[in-house]
């Protein structure tokens with residue numbers, strides 16, 4: 001197994017608050033790796049430091065053995081790390097095809113209107129738009145305005161947009177948030193296919209326990225910025241400190 005991501009002693013402070021405190025873990029290539037913990041535990045902050053949206057206060061992040069700590073989010077994306085967002089981040093008035101194309105181009109351009117510039121139009125993303133649309137099941141919607149899709153499909157489109165940069169590592173921030181039960185099942189299956197069929201390594205922050213426990217190979221649990229457990233779903237479910245901090249004695253995983 002090859003390590004794709006290594007986080008060492010990562011700390012992020014906001015003034016007097018330590019949102020992430022000395023967190024260390026490594027993700028193997030091809031893993032679906034979950035991060036769980038109560039509200040305010042520091043999960044999104046950890047994600048944002050890995051993705052280059054926040055500088056670390058201390059510690060390092062290495063991607064494929066290159067130290068990427070403190071690099072800009074653009075640089076990190078160019079190296080092969082993409083992310084999806086908890087809330088929908090599509091351009092509602094643009095078609096599904098335009099959203100996908102735009103997501104593939106942004107990686108190469110820096111200013112906000114880059115997509116509309118003549119240079120940008122000549123540079124296509126690495127992934128094939130039609131293949132991505134087929135993979136995520138939106139091939140029949142390519143000409144529809146993204147804003148006309150159901151919320152669940154807009155979140156699926158967000159995953160497709162991240163795929164347009166052909167990432168090796170995909171950071172997914174609460175992919176199941178706001179979805180109904182059948183949409184959650186579909187999202188879980190899509191995440192598995194991203195790994196199984198495309199070989200994309202997945203790092204996922206999620207509150208939906210059946211989804212996390214069902215798809216993750218290993219799970220890191222954090223509470224108040226500190227890591228309290230790391231292991232397989234079964235190990236984490238049985239860990240006393242996890243039950244106390246997060247899951248509760250009578251937690252149902254089904």
Ligand SMILES: Nc1ncnc2c1ncn2[C@@H]1O[C@H](COP(=O)(O)OP(=O)(O)OP(=O)(O)O)[C@@H](O)[C@H]1O
Pocket residue numbers: 014017019037038039040041042043044045046
């Ligand atoms: N930009 C910021 N400025 C100041 N404090 C912040 C900032 N971002 C997060 N925090 C604080 O850091 C702590 C961790 O927040 P974070 O959003 O990372 O938690 P989380 O585990 O993702 O929570 P949730 O599950 O509710 O999304 C919280 O106390 C939060 O208020």
